[in-house]
Amino acid sequence: MKKIILSLIAITFFTALYAQENKEKSVKYRRSSLYTVMVDAPNLPYADSIKKFFINSTIPEKFNDHNLGNRVFTNFTSPTNADPIKGNELLLKRVGTITSPTNANSITDNEILLKSIAKEAVSKWFNRSEKGGFNMELIRSRGSYDASVLDIATAKASKRGLDMLADAGEELIKNTFVLVNEFKYTSKEEIAKKASGWLNALGTIGDYAGISNASLITNAVAVGVTVAGKGYIVKTNAHLYRLDWNEEVATKFYNEYWAEDNTITNEKKQAFDDSDIFKLVYVGSDNSWADVQSSIFTNKREEELVQRATIKAVDAVIIELQKNHEEFKTKTPLYTGEPITAKIGTKEGVTNKSKFEVLEQQISENGKTSYAVVGSVKVDENFPIWDNRFGAEEENPNSKIDRTYFKKVSGKEFYPGMLIVQKKGK
Known part of the structure; x- marks a missing residue:
């Protein structure tokens, strides 16, 4: 009898643990949405293959994939470049040609293009069909809303319905971002030659790679970037829009443009086609870089090394932008409550000094979402931080770590599904 009781206790314990971890896996939290593009640079090494690689690359899993048809822009002028784009041909081009928001000489052209991207982003949110009709399927899926409360005709007839539409706009549509990446590739062998054969200072790499931000170089030391040997340094200047x-x-869209396929008219279809109310706003720019050492991957071609560094550079610049722009920070659900763990790691910029607020999602009587801070956690230094950067499984093939552990700083009981967000400036 004693053995039976012990067996039942063990089964109950492991069932509870399995259920706790599975609870997190089933959590549907509302991510920000991201559309990433690169600026075409045909003179870079392996330009064509890198372009194809980027086009097929995936969005970081902490975001919803809101990629549109074109992921390569041409004739981009960065915010620090005063030279305008010449000619009116820009006006005839579809999404894919863009100029900086600070370039006064071509701001009109730029606004047209940014609005074109914004309209396509809205069309994707509402699953616009070839007939011109919309539906709420993507919003319902990403926001875990009940289909009945997102019926537009019904929603517009009640305060609760309008609140739910507003919630979807605040929680999902408003948090749609476009990230434009300008890449620069530099061979470490080439840098070494320019520096008379040997580099032993990261500052020198920064100078040659066009990186003036001293903190980036310091961060590179922290993650063990090496400067000797073959490989590539990839830098990206990234420009963020929302x-x-x-x-x-929203009011104009639902009242004047909205129609489903079975109710769409030529007038409403044309009204949306001719609309110019949708726009992107410039959030800010930042830069970062990644170093890939070919001596680690003796079986990798140089082309593959550049590909790896390209993705790592994008991940790194997202971290920099999140440090400087609160609205771009992502939320991550707790994986387990005891011990406190989350599926977040070095890819998201987690270090031993990182601190996070713990948020509990709350739903009002009208269905609107809010987030209450219920505590805080910090990284548990007794455990290694999960290295989840691109290609980490090849660089650390023996690692069994698949999450990061945290210590409670304040708060009561935490449970899977609560969200954590990195504290400002951390």
Whole structure:
């Protein structure tokens, strides 16, 4: 009898543990949405293959994939470049040619293009069909909303329905971002030759790679970047935009443009086609870089090394942008509550000094979402931080770590599904 009781206790314990971990896996939290593009640079090494690689690359899993048809822009002028784009041919091009928001000489052209991207982003949110009709399927899926409350005709007839539409706009549509990456590839062998054969200072690499930000070089030391040997340094200047979805835009959209396929008219279809109310707003720019050492991957071609570094550079610049722009920070659900763990790691910029607020999602009587801070955690230094960067499984083939552990700083009981967000400036 004693053995039977012990067996039942063990089964109950492991069933509870399995259920706790599975609870997190089933959590549907509302991620920000991201559309990443690169600026075409045909003179870079392996330009064509890198372009194909980027086009097929995936969005970081902490974001919803909101990629549109074109992921390569041409004729981009960065915010620090005063030279305008010449000619009116820009006006005839579809999404894919863009100029900086600070370039006064071509701001009109730029606004047209940014609005074109914004309209396509809205079309994707509402699954616009060839007939011109919309539906709420993507919003319902990403936001875990009940289908009945997102029926537009019904929603517009009640306060609760309008609140739910507003919640979808605030929680999902408003948090749609576009990230434009300008890449620069530099061979470490080439840098070494320019530096008379040997580099022993990261500052020198920064100078040659066009990196003036001293903190980036310091960060590179922290993650063990090596400077000797063959390999590539990839730098990206990234420019972040956000879809401007507000109450005025939402009201006009639902009242004047909305129609399903079975109710669409030529007038409403044309009204959306001719609309110019949708726009992207410039959030900010940042830069970062990644170093790939070919001596680690003796079986890798140089082309593959550049590909790896390209993705790592994008991941790194997202971290920099999140440090400087609160609205771009992502939320991550706790994986387990005891011990406190989350599926987050070095890819998201987690270090031993990282601190996070713990948020509990709350739903009002009208269905609107809010987040209450219920505590805080810090990285548990007794455990290694999960290295989840691109290609980490090849660089650390023996690692069994698949999550990061945290210590409670304040708060009561935490449970899977609660969200953590990195504290400002950390």
